[in-house]
Amino acid sequence: MSDFLQLIISGLSTGSIYALAAIGFTLLWQASQTINFAQGEFVMVPAFFILIGSRVLGLPFPIAIGFGLAVAVFTLGFVFKRLVIQPMLPHGHLPIVMATIALAILMRELVKEFYSAEAQTFPALFSEQTFDVFGAVISHQDIGNLAVSAVAIIALQLFLGRTRTGRSMQATAQNPGVAEILGVNVQRMVLYTFMINAALATLASVLISPIYLAKFSNGEPIGLVAFLAAIVGGFNQVRGALVGGLLIGVIDNLSAAYLSSEYRIAGPMILLIVIILLRPQGLLGTSEGRTV
Amino acid sequence: MFKTITLATALATFGIIGAASAETLKLGNVAELSGPGATVGNAWTDAINMGVDEINAAGGVLGMQLEIDTYDTQTDAQTSRALVQKAIDDGAFLILGTVYSSSTIVNMLVTMQQGIPQIVGSESPSITQKGNPYVFRSSFGAQKSMPKIAAYLDEGLGAKSVAVSWVNNEFGKGGHDAFVAEMEARGIEVVADVSSEVGQADFASDVTQLKSANADAIFVYLHEEESARLLKELRKQNVEAPIIGETTLLNQKVIELSEGAADGIMGHVGLTVDAPNPEIQAFAKRFSDRYGYKADHNAMKGYVAIYTAATAIERAGELDRQKVADTLHNMTITVEDVPNILLNVSWDETGEVSRESFLVEVQGDETIVKDMLPAN
């Protein structure tokens, strides 16, 4: 029983970080039909921006995080949208898919050549102190990860639902044609989405790097999980990506323990296929609005 | 070798073999310079390049300067096969690499078909078990190191049961199979057998399984980063059992990345820069002076590989590949003869190496050599 609880709690903690990456993924999809195959690298790279801030520029760590966030929002948000995605938007998904795959390779290689090929330790925001709950060991980090992700997601929901800009972004995502004829600056709303995605990715990076270490090759597994979480939860709902992330985190742990550790990724993959067959819009997705 | 080198240098000084000294001997280094194996392949390559410069400065091999062409496999088996072929087409006399077993198993078919000696840094047991007469290791295969670990578990710790955590690729699978076989031979029960993926982020589930098995010891056979993640999670879940590993687990990188969680782990190391031998210490210093980072066992493998190649060619006495391969079988190189071979080493008729190795323990962030284990 305590094992089971342990698996669930650890799964939720990592799952909450996956959720952050997955939410950004769905936001980009909604705003511009961008399937970002470089999403994992978007989570990998900010850790290095922060490390550059703290180790190369000598900034105190909290300021280095701010520095990393700013650089990420500019490069992975603004530059990515303007120089890479925008010119391809009128040509459908495929060029974007290919360009983001290549971009992922490019980002990996840049980090490897110009920072280091070796994994780097990354300071944790929360202590690694632990306490016992019914025999399961929980660390402050687990709780911290869950809390920070929850706050970020609630803040995002409030922004999207309670502000005029947020609602304009929703309009852009759900019906860009209508948004345009109402005078919403569609391109700017899309840009905001890209910047929010970069910020969420930075947050995920800060949370996952102390556990996962910062390394150029980390993007691939993270990206795949984010992708899975987004599809399972529902491509057109922030809530869906959240549930998808948590679910993948937990199922991954459970299938490793109770199914077979050799087939552990099969659990989430089978879930993906079942979801596509039975509920293609995702667990919490709606079939209205844009369709995949 | 040094006699010959001295002779050659002397002759060259008198201008007798001036023409010969201008000749070069081409070797090919096929390694993982990009992709997941980049860290490993770069250390291997850097050490080889350092060795080549030293050998050339000392007069080269058979009076010829070594020239090394480096090829990047991108850590991809098929690419490595193509590149070994390319290195041979380019005129490489002998091939160094690859380090990843998955690549070596494929590309050694090419050198075998064409009779080119190849010195590899891979540890998968199967490499020397396929009857390839041209493949040689520069470090132990897992089937050589596992008996030493088994002996330690059995006699040193008196363990009756063990839990195993291994990475499910060619490296891990080979080590795992060799280890489990040794455990069966000694009657130690494997009570948990947990595989993980390369690049796995979350080890909570692995550790939960290892922990609930309540084994007398935990044996870890993962790559460096995954080792660090596992160690952190083991400490987090308060696992008390002794943690035992092989070479990679005791790597300096693991100690650094696991931020204290490696304290107290023990294991067997084939090559370690922390060994108290003067030759190894001198090598480690030259390496870090030149490249600005600390050498690891992969660098040592590369260094041993290039000196093995040079010595074998020198001893064969002529540029005959078959003769070099024959020389390498059942060859022994001692530190007296060639100091930069780092440790006395012998090869058997399958190309497997045998040499002394170390039993080490991590205390704080230091690796302490507890014992020297004889060659087997």
Added chain:
Amino acid sequence: MKQLKILGLVAILAGLIIAPFTQATYGTYVLSSWLVFTVAAMGLNLTLGYAGQISLAQAAFMGIGAYSTALMTMAGLPWIASVVVGMGLCFVVGLILGYPALRVQNHFLAFVTLAFTTLAFLVMRNEEWLTGGIYGLVGVPRPSVAGLSLMDGTRYYFFTLGVFILASLSFWWLVNSPWGRAFKGLRENPIRANSLGVDTRLVTLLAFAIGAAYGGLSGALMAPLVQYIDPMSFTLIISLKILLMVVVGGSGYFFGPFLGAGLVIMLPEFLRFAEAYYLMIYAALVVFLMVVCPSGLLGLLSRGIAAIRSREPAERGDLKEGAQL
């Protein structure tokens, strides 16, 4: 114009026949591997370029073909039998995979095939009794034709070239025959094709399954070429590589995959001077190509030709959304 095309084809064919004699063993091996991957890319081109479905399973289909060939030929069965089995398996699996995905919605095929590739890899790696596990299968024999052994690299190249030409001709027939014209109709105007009574879903499904069978053929050629197969050769990364070949060359163009596979396989050769930076340059080139020319190299070419023929004002891309209402 048409004569020019035929002349060009003859010249290329002549080049392919002369090529191995100008190359060392390595060059011949790279050429063979180009032919093998072109067959896989050709199949994906049918799925992607004609039916508009993104498939990430082409490497898994290559794997099915390669393992069938390895297992059967190592058991002493003839190569041709293993090809039939491998391609048949891929076709059937293609139908099984494609049917539910199409039943739902368009781009779900991409997700289903992604999961399938991962699952196929797991089976290849974990089921040691069948597939040799992570070590794979070593010593796949090369077939003999009319008693002539193909162990020699150049001979195997010509064998691959022969199969490749057959595969290309079949593909050509497939998209140009009256029966196969549905594929072309699908590419040019799916809505019209539908209104003309073509069952677009059936055709799409067939395009996917036939594309999968081409993947199987490619794998059947690859196993004897490399003489060794392991699960790592059939991962998602390889699927993406094949996808890249199709898109870079120009999806939906008959010769797109030929060009794309050539580029993807040869580019590392051309960029060797850049040493450690070559992957970086390679990736940057792909991003650049996609940004300036989303329809691939052949798309660029045909757009260039069209532009020379008639100069038209450019579209206002920024106002696309509202105009669709």
Added chain:
Amino acid sequence: MLQLKNLYGGYGKITILNGVEFEIPKGTITTVIGPNGAGKSTVFKAIFGLLNVHSGQILLEGRDVTGRTPKQMIGEGVTYVPQGRNVVPQLSVYHNLELGGITARDQSAVRARIEKVMDQFPMLREFRDRKAIELSGGQQKQLEVARALLLDPKLILIDEPSIGLSPNLVAEVFRTLQALRDDGVTILMVEQNAKAALAMSDFGIVLELGQTRMHDRADALLADPRVGQLFLGGHMEEA
């Protein structure tokens, strides 16, 4: 009010408008009719700045507004209600209305205006907090029309308001439009349901192959046998 001079335009390389010309007076309802593919909707998109105008001019109250963006057109006092369903599905009715005034600087005025519009369309007040997708088709169309009124426009371009609505709802929408006209708003409308539309309009325009074929008083067009034969035929009977 609005004048089109020799307008050519279309999507990308395809030209659909081949010299459209007409002028509509302030405070009137004008209906554009014509066969499928005549370029009726295209004219609206061209006016509203949604597609390329290759040549020709669009004049609004004498000023040249050719090539403006939709946002600039809204600034000029023009709103556009396209064909089909054009609500933002997951937002509430209130927030959909609010989007109609998204370009205004003074948002408190927008809120006041929403209240006023909800007075005009009491149904909207009743379903104020429902998601737009939950409204019926007719209600959604009313929401769209209401949303187009938020900035107090001078000119409304409305494309096929009757599609998918029951006859009494169509009549209701038409009555709303007439009431707006009486308040001084100019309305330009495309309608398939030509007979009913012309009956409530002041003027009618017949468009064919991207050119203006006829332009006259609505009652005159209704009476014209050519119109009946060519464009109203089947439709009139069906409607």
